[in-house]
Amino acid sequence: MRRFIMLSASFFLCALVTFGQTNFYEQVSQLWLSGQKTNVLGIAEQRLQQNSNDIAGLILKMEYQIEFCNLGDVTNTMQNVLTAGSEITTTHFVALFPSVTGSVHHLLTMIPIYPTNELAADQAKGSITNKPLSYGNAIKALQDDGYFQ
Helix, strand or coil, X not given: CHHHHHHHHXXXXXXXXXXXXXXXXXXXXXXXXXXXXXXXXXXXXXXXHHCCCCHHXXXXXXXXXXXXXXXHHHHHHHHXXXXXHCCCCCHHHHHHHHHXXXXXXXXXXXXXXXXXXXXXHHHHHHHCCCXXXXXXXXXXXXXXXXXXX
16 A cells, blocks of 8 residues: 555646646756656656656656666667757757767766676666766756746
8 A cells, every 4th residue: 555655646746747848947947856756757757658768858868877877878878868958959058968968978987898897886886866967958958948838
């Protein structure tokens, strides 16, 4: 029963954030900071179900995969972020995207040499709360450009 209640609450939060997108950045950022990172992933997946090239969904999914060292899937997501992000032409995002691109390219070169003996410990660090979104500035830029309206 408790699991059902938690699942229901998660779906409600996802729906609230997805459909009440006036303050999308603030909402996902707060969820992330409070440790509700699976809810942020749920929001990303919901957005990607509606549009597989949704840049906000891709960035949030990438953020989650990086945070929990999901190295098997993150490289595909990173490539999708680079592809979809290059299609966005809004002012704030275009100004910020080169730094996202540089960061993603750097991570893509580091993943193959990631020390496997550190993987389990680093995956556990993903659950740490009060840690901001690494790519939150990209989500904020999209919001400033009116992407979520």
